[in-house]
Amino acid sequence: MNNYQKWVAFDTILRRELRRFMRIWPQTLLPPVITIVLYFVIFGQLIGERIGTMSGLPYIQFVAPGLIMMSVITNSYSNVVSSFFGSKFQRNIEELLVSPTPNWIILLGYVAGGMCRGLGVGAIVTLLSLYFADFSIHSLPITIAIVFMTSLMFSLAGLINAIFAANFDDISIIPTFVLTPLTYLGGVFYSIDLLSEFWRNLSMINPVLYMVNAFRYGIAGITDINIFWSFGMVGLFSLVLFFSALRLLENGSRLRN
């Protein structure tokens, strides 16, 4: 395959992914939007008004970046895990496996599809959040960079989950028992300064904490942790996940045989 043919293959996978989640938009786009609106109403307005400020910000302004990031994380992850596992389950992944499309193009195609949904939902949630909270962007480059890297990282994680998954339970276990706790304990709703030293130190191994804080810094200019650490950790996690996913595809683990 020459480079142009590889581009055509990538474009085909990406378009197929876009078509898939647009076709089932009541399942893919609508629920996260409704969920986030409820978060804004309950945590931001009803409870938030009684909480007052968090790290010097009105609670709704503190929580908004975290909620946007939460929607990016869950949608990037769930798009890739459900699409790739669905292809495995229906065996139409074989259409790609018999083709000359290189594994890294397959990987990029699915990850790009996950990022499109994650970022698309993130954009919709951002627009909705403007209705509930007033905020300006502190640093646009940092905001965009961290949201892209986060979406990339969780799309890669979703792909790895899908490759390993043997049944539908396997694609819900990780989101339920790993992703949700990490997100809820990742500083979306509170500052880690509120925690005791033990729990604060424990929180530092949670990658979501770095993403939420970097994103909050990009929007509101406040963070619990060093911004360079945040980018370093997200970059490192993404690299590890990228090469792990590529290796799994190259080995044909749970795909070929």
Added chain:
Amino acid sequence: MTQLNDKKQPALSIKNLTKVYDNSFQALKGIDLDVAQGDFFALLGPNGAGKSTTIGIICSLVRKTSGSVTIFGHDIDEDFSTAKQYVGVVPQEFNFNQFEKPIDILVAQAGYFGIVASVALERAEKYLKQLGLWERRNDLSRNLSGGMKRRLMIARALIHEPKLLVLDEPTAGVDIELRRSMWEFLQEINKQGTTIILTTHYLEEAESLCRNIAIIDHGTIVKNTSIKALLKQLNRETFIFDTREELTDCPVIADYPTILVDGHSIEVEVLKTQSINEVFVALSEQKIDVISMRNKSNRLEELFFDMVEKNLSAKNEVQGDE
């Protein structure tokens, strides 16, 4: 695009191919197979013989344990990209997204081979029309009938215009009329130069379509020859004669073992050195009117069972010796 190699180059060459699955089951025990360019080749074998594993390895869906596979001279390990461009595969089970439209499935498959959408659309129209699916191109593929789904998989396998088409039981569960139209279609694309490898359980299909044949059993090739040469090995055939009158006793025909099947039919075994005319004469002398005659089973079927059974007996003997 890749260039076609030397005509003498086999379309497919398999050398000492083995496959041991993770559960230690040895599906292939070192098979060698060459399929010439332009051939219409049958790969036959009972269930679990290793046919689908062989096909899976050819089209990269199964990882081989050892051995080599080259397609038009391109090794599937060393030059997988070129080798894959040459192969189109129609698997045994439906493996397309049931929630997509046939036209989208074909255009996407072409895209995976680096073919741009404008060219893919032209080809999709051509193959969907040839296979009688054009009117259903925008339906969800799960709403297609079983025969239509099989034809959709053939169209999908052809969308990148491969030189080697591998079909794993393409007519399983397809009614006889549709099966015959699929045979005609496959014969036509074979005439146009596409090499075809076919696995099937319908031995009359292999006999009427294919020129060469390999019989695989327990992971080894037990026969690899032309259909003509194989049929020459058949030294006896069993015929069924339907009679006008009801028979109460089995007629006796000297040198021809005969069995009364029911009141209106008898089964007669005829050696290649004998003549069916003698059977007719004997029956006529006994005032038995024959109204029709047919082979008890397909000729290839008889040979097939013979070979598979011999292979099984040989294996049992070896195990017994051990």
